[in-house]
Amino acid sequence: MSSVFFQAVAATIIASSIPLILAAIGELVAERSGMLNLGVEGMMLMGAVCGFIGAYFSGSTLIGALCGVAAGMAMAALYGLLTIGFAVNQVAAGLALTIFGQGLSGLVGAHFVGLKRDGAPHLHLPWLSDLPYIGHMLFGEDGFAYVAVGLVAGVAWFLRYSRAGLDLRAVGDNPASAHALGMPVGGIRLKAVLFGGACAGLSGAYLTLAYTPFWSPGLSAGRGWIALALVVFASWKPWRVVLGALLFGGATILQLQAQALGIRLPSQMLSALPYVVTILALILLNLRRNRGSLTPAALGLPFVADT
């Protein structure tokens, strides 16, 4: 395999794993606080459409990305209101958020279907980007890639070493004890959910600002759900999210490159690959009996302080 082809494949794998990393790292933080938000797909779609619109009018990728973040946070706030404010079942509230986001993003973006804009520029780091073989691959990405890696590093540090991270984990594992110790359970969970929404929104914005140069309804195509699976696959450990996302990115790219590689399978079978891989990954992970998994003990359970 020529190095040009290899580099092209590697670059596309990285590109398709970035939205998964972004959405999954946000959901990971929310889940570590005990909030299972199944609305990732809906938040991503809203981030995608609002990001596109913001960038289209401002001409700035950065402003577009910020619009995406804001849209994701607004959706997350809605979820927080339902689950933390009204103690609604988290699974049902998350599903509602996804259905709502699918419809609303279609409504908001109706007039923007078919419009195009230039993708986010790829950064050129002097010296590093010119390294042979790996230079273009590792140091020639767009800004989102660096933000994604930075977020993972930040979250890993935050959860492990910071006081607030310790509180967040306590709330996710035993909200009653955390409450008894005087921690604001609802407040901490709301912040975690909002962070998850911001990341999902940014992930959606990446799809319309860098991955494809346009908006089309439902363009996230289940990536929000794969991000949710990725959190489980990563056993709630931040750096494993990156590993998992590259694996899933690879499955997506295999589907695109199959023709070039001479694999003759129906296109639908290749399109189903990422979903099948997700299921297989979950099976393999559970076969290992969850050794060392950091599953939050109170994940998905509502908490109402009765005293």
Next chain:
Amino acid sequence: MSVSPWRFKLVTRANPSRALVLLAPVLAVALALVFGALMILALGKSPLQAFDVYFAQPLADPFSLAEIVVKASPLVMIALGLAFCYRANLWNIGAEGQFVIGGTLGGGIAVATHGMTHMTFWILPTMLVVGMVGGALYALIPAVLKVTLGVSEILVSLMLVYVAQLNLDYLVRGPWRDPKGFNFPVTAGFDTAATLPPLWPGGAVHSGVAITVLLVIIMAVVLARTRFGFAVRTAGLAPRAAGFAGFEHRRLTLALFALSGGLAGLAGVVEVSGVINQLQPSISPGYGFAAIIVAFLGRLSPVGILVAGLVLALTYIGGEAAQIAMKLPLDLTTAFQGVVLMCVLAADVLTHYRLTIARRAS
């Protein structure tokens, strides 16, 4: 953070308020209508005109009424099974996939027997059974993975939706495509022997609707009067109590997934043999997901689901009418359905908790 001297507090009710159990969904729909009106205003249209087109006109037109009943049928059938699952805290959210698999397998029999003229009486019953069994087996994949390995049933059942849709897409574009179909991605039209007859001669309502009504009655009796129903009702609240009733949680999980998948599969095959009469790349406008809303709007009870199914079907029919008459996009219907579910869930809190306003301790 908050500086207000007052704060809202949720206090658990010992017993859910009976009046609110009935009132909450009505309040929720009313609230959802307010949000719907705001969305329509934001689109620059008149909410009053939209409500007229969405809700009033379909109810006044006998043809639309028949359409509402036909659309409500799959929603109710799927939601019946989902409600049993959700009561037991089991999250089958892949009913859309089980619906598609049921329609695909049942429809496959219609395709295979196309053109048969003798001994055709067995085709339709076999289609219904195969669709139901297919949906049940498909739902058992996440259930088996959950009880043996502890894999999340939420994620697996959802991933399988995409797989089922792509599988149908492949079949109707490939091996099952009608050779005389001018290259359209559809199978041959079903023969009469593979088509559900209308409820009465010449009627617009197919006989699958009768199956749905029958199922509502059966499921209501099962839930209220049988040991299995008791196990389902208690499983979510007190899993150990369900065990005492003779239903160990793993067995209950398998049974409920098979039940909900079977009903979704049956709904799928009823849809293709009663409404579409052929297979095409997409056989559902999202019934499997809308049925989740129906299940909650109907308060997870069979009779409530019947009413909720009709309400949701009305939004589909009204949405189509509004698209034609007022150029309102179909996404408005999806967004509105999401709002309805959120309002239903939020209103539910009033039945389980008492909202009190307390003075903040200084």
